[in-house]
Amino acid sequence: MPRLQLSEVPEYSFYVKRSLEAMRFGASAEEQMADLARLAAGPVTREQMAERLGAINEPEEMNLAMRRLRRDVMVSLIARDLTGEAGYQEVVETMTALAEETVSHCVRVESRALARRFGVPMSEQGVPQDLIVVGMGKLGGAELNVSSDIDLVFVYDEAGETQAVGEFANARRTLTNHEFFEKLSKRVIPALNDLDGIGFVFRVDMRLRPFGDAGPIAVSMSMLEEYLYTEGRDWERFAWLKGRVISRPVFMGNEAFESAVNGLNSLVRPFVFRKYVDFSAISALSRLHELIRAQTIRREAGRNLGINVKLGKGGIREIEFITQTFQIIRGGRERELRGKSTLPMLQALAEHGAISRQTAERLAVEYVFLRNLEHALQYVDDKQTQVLGNDGQAQARIAAMLGMQPGQMLERLESCREFVSGTFDEIFHIDSSINSIPGWPVGWHTGDEEGVSALEGKLRELGYADPRALAERVSKLLNTRLKSSRSADAKTQFTRFVVHLADHANEWAREAVGGVSGDEVFHRYLELLEVVVGRTTYVALLNQYPSAAARVGKILAVSRWAAQYITAHPLLLDELVDGRGRQVDDYTPVDWSGWLDDLRREMIASEGDQERQMNLLRDAHHAAVFRLLLADLDGRLTVERLADQLSALADAVLSLVLDLAWHSIPTRHIDQPRFAVIGYGKLGGKELGYASDLDIIFLYDDPSEEALTNYPKLVRRMMSWLTVQTSSGILFDIDMRLRPNGQNGLIASSMEMFRRYQRNEDGNGAWLWEHQALTRARFCAGDPEVGAAFEKERSFILTQPRNRDEVVRAVIEMRSKMLDGHPNATELFDVKHDRGGMVDIEFIVQALVLAHAHDHPELVNNFGNTLLLEMAGRLGLIPEQYAAKAPLAYRKYRNIQRRHRLLNEAEGRAVRVPLDEVREERDLVLRLWELVMGSAEPVRNRVQ
Structure with a gap:
């Protein structure tokens, strides 16, 4: 099937269509096609990009020029690729050049703008200093895709402070180098990242810097060195494998800048590559790959989104991991394996015997196919997506962009993913056999009678009170939901997790307050699994993150209501993995404004x-x-x-x-x-x-x-x-x-x-x-x-004047109606509705406001019951001892209510406790009621 004609490109790329319309407002279709033909006439070279940006010296003008350049480059690449004029290599090289040129020119313009105010950053020896921008990931590998973000790390060579020198002699304020580069970083990132009427230049991701989001935005060489060799983790070795300086000198001479870059490379290289053959990299990368695959599972949980050609099984990331693993293992001794780009490194690995030539060649072919497919997905609307959806019309669009029929594309993709995932599993020795778990009887997971008996014996050995009931419930799941599942992996994931659950449910129960048994925790967890077991992604998530599984177990042990909430909304398992909930406490309130802004987007x-x-x-x-x-x-x-x-x-x-x-x-x-x-x-x-x-x-x-x-x-x-x-x-x-x-x-x-x-x-x-x-x-x-x-x-x-007696009469009448509506025939005390409970306190406060706000308008403030009671005491409306103790009683009632609802019931059910637990509080509230309401007592106290 032939590729597209140039005139068809805007029909397949909404981004191109929008861009052509924006270039010349009101242009005719013929004029738009002329613009497209002009842009698609030949590749956009690095020199052309530099020429468009080189003469610009003002930040605002630079921001506009960069966005227009990016738009033109994108339209050119999309048109050339879809018409067969440009191949994969032209696309990634052009996008890499665009990133390097825009970042470098942006750093130059923003550095000079800052220097006019603060001077030039200098080392303590008086040598000018520059921001060194390290491109990571695909940018570092010179294989950037069309709608990719760019992973950057900002580094500077030495400490010092700014000086007013040369053309910047009029600078009036001095900064430390760190302050200067921090300000510079905070100007460069939005200049590239922010969205305006034309668009953005590149989405910028800074999370690969030392300490991630918690770290400084720009780091000195010495800080980077200390971090890598004291804090650096295995996955950061793989990240820095692709690290490459992409910026150019602004204040430094070329020789000094090159010396600083060489120093950076010398610092990073021993961290990435060991002097010996490093087979530990296999297990490190295997763990990293499992984490990323689990993140994909987590992101797509419950949503039948389609095939993720980057992070999914048999996707782009697996080919990159295969390549990087052998680079890490052998690159310490074999310099030729230290390259940044995937395709040349696959060839080098074959030449050095790390993988067979046949495997390397096939992986290279599949890598280009997957990257071209990823580009086609992103060409549609300039979105950072790697998911081929299930919609037939959308699939037909993508297939046509690749010059294929839809069925042909899907067949080709399936063959590709099967080969890549098979190669990956073979290299990393993936083995999910459930029968290989030490200490567990063979066949316990079969679901038949023998399997039930085997599981019962193991659970008895682990100390469960009623192992038969647990084993039968597990067997029921195996014979119903899992038996009808088309996914072989679903059963594997479930059986793996049952082992983990059996090993830890008693432990989670012992740590919980409230005396819940390990059997009960096990049953509550099985209730959750009954809901999610058909969706392999959720159970895989629990297997992948033992800390999240433990957190769920402890929540299930502590709170029946929380157990019901998670079971009703299993997507919440994601929250246990990323840990955002741990940021909330009395002193760290949630930024609901920021939450709302994110949700609006x-x-x-x-x-x-x-x-x-x-x-x-x-x-x-x-x-x-x-x-x-x-x-x-x-x-x-x-x-x-x-x-x-x-x-x-x-x-x-x-x-x-x-x-x-x-x-x-x-x-x-x-x-x-x-x-x-x-x-x-x-x-x-x-x-x-x-x-x-x-x-x-x-x-x-x-x-x-x-x-x-x-x-x-x-x-x-x-x-x-x-x-x-x-x-x-x-x-x-x-x-x-x-x-x-x-x-x-x-x-x-x-x-x-x-x-x-x-x-x-x-x-x-x-x-x-x-x-x-x-x-x-x-x-x-x-x-x-x-x-x-x-x-x-x-x-x-x-604040209207009211007759106190009328207020009291009306409040008492309303209280009587509420009491009649919540009868309590038990010997227990209803902390909300019984006399002396929460409603009495609330009605006392409301009566005080209605009767006295005319004379004390501060009572109108909606401070809540506890603060209003304290205020009433200060105003002399109630005795001070009651103003001090009644809020404590109200707080105790609320805590009891909260505890009972978490342990047992959801909102709306009566919370009742033995009277002796709250007798002192109840009696205090009844006395306060008599003081505020006078002698009127039309409602009886039902709890003695």
Whole structure:
């Protein structure tokens, strides 16, 4: 099948089509094709790139020029490749040259701009210093692909400080060299990385620097040396194998710069290559490969995305690993094996007898095929993707770009992956035979009676109380879910994990608080496996990361609710691998603004696919809740801080949903709605639990005629986003009964209507109990001006003078109704609803606010019950001893509630404990109730 005609290229590459349209606004189709023909006429040389950038000396002009150059180079390469004019080598060499030229020119321009302010960085001997940029990965190997990020490490030679010399004699401030290069790095990265109207130059990844994201952005030679030889890990040897300096001197002379580069190479080389034949590299690389394959599994878990031609089995990475392993093993003695590029090194390995010539030649052919396929995937929309999707139309597009029929392409790809993975497994001696596990009986995993008996015996030996029940449950899984699975690997992964589970479940149980047995932990884990066992990726993840498996085991042991949560949302296993949950504690709050920004970017990438956006939002919310759960189980969050974080998370979700829902309304009349979400109850009081529903109302302040129709539409769409059940679950249950006129009221109220209702201007407005609910209300999301208008009205209502006796009567009446709605026939104490419990404390606070806010308007502040009780004590509204002790009682109740729900039940179930556990707190609250409410006592105390 022939490759594409030039005129067909924009039909197959959306990126080319967009770029041609952007080059000349309003250009005709003929003019666009003329531009394309001009760009595709010949290869773009390094000299041409340097000529376009060389005369530019200002950062802003440089940023624009680099982006235009990148666009032209990309269009040229795509057109030349798809029409058969350019081969693989031209593509990767041109992209590498583009990266080197843009980075070098960017460093030059930004270095000189900084030097005009701070002078030239000098060593202590007075020698000028430059930023040395090391290209890693495919850039270092001069085999960069078309939509790749670039892995960089920034190094400088010596310590010192800047000096005002030469043309930079007017510099007025001195910096240390480290400060100078840190500032320079922070200018270079966004200059290359940031997206503007034209695009970006290259996505920049700095995670390969010493200490990764936690390390300084630019390091001295001495720091790099100390890190590599004291902290450097096996995988970093493979990373630095491809490290290559790609920048040029700015302040240093060529000879001095070359000397510094030679010094860097001399420093790195002994770290990468050992003097002896280093067979330990095989096990090191095998572990590294397993980690990367597991990351691919983790990323694609639960999503039938297609074939990952880079990180998947038999992909590009496996060929690179084969090559790099033999380089590491033998490169210390054989200098010819120290090259950076994959194809020349495959040939060198064959020449040195490391692999057969036939294998090397076949791997080279398959490498070029996979890289060409990767390029075709990225040509479509300039996206950093390596996944060939399952959509037939998309596959046909990619096949045509390769000059193949779809079936021919898939057959060729399957043959390629089979050969590459087979070669890799043979070299690294991959053996997954479950019968080879020491100490385990042969055939225990067969699922038949003999297998059950064998497993029962092993579990008895390991100390389980009822090994037969566990063995039968494992057997049932083997004979049902796994027997029907088409994946042979699914059974292997499951049986491997059962061995790990059996060895550790008793240990996890002993470490847990609450006296759970090892058998119970084993059963809870099997409940999780029953959900995920058909998806090999999840079980493979647990096998690959024993620390994550242990973390899950300990969570299952500590909390039944957490066990149910993980089982319902197995994608959360990812959180246990990357460790983000460990960053949360009382002193390190979550950056919900940053979380929201990241999520918005994901939403934009999935624009037009609402179902996917809903699932992305739900998955992100579940992951965020899970991080808080991990911190909670570890004891890193107080009950108050946990509620604050969950409430802030809900606010963030409401803000995003509001934005998404509004922009999905075709009839919207303004860009940003004058609309607010108001939280009541636990959300309003920032006391949200893990599975609390949201009490919310919706207000708008917009005189437009369209407001009457558009804002109810907005509410309905928001409700859909929040409550619809998708494959990833729901976000929240929503209760809107506190809106004006309750269930009979409008779903979106104007601010003026809300005012009239709260002030009861027509005699049919708010009751006192609605003002009582207002004490725990706050603005959560939307237009801050509408939120401020609500807060002003709330303050006005709550500070109105009220008759204390009327307030007390109304509060007691409401308390009686609530008590009748939550009967307790047991001898246990209901920490929330029984007299002397949490609701009594909350009603006491609300009564104090309603009765006294006129004289003490500071009570209107929504500080939460504990702080308001303390404030009431300072104001003399309650005795100081009660102001000190009642908050402690409330905190104890909340901790009991949290503990019981984690150990046993989800939100909504009564939490009851023996009265002796809380008798002192209960009696204190009852006495405070009598003090605040007076002698009136229409509700009986049911627990004696």
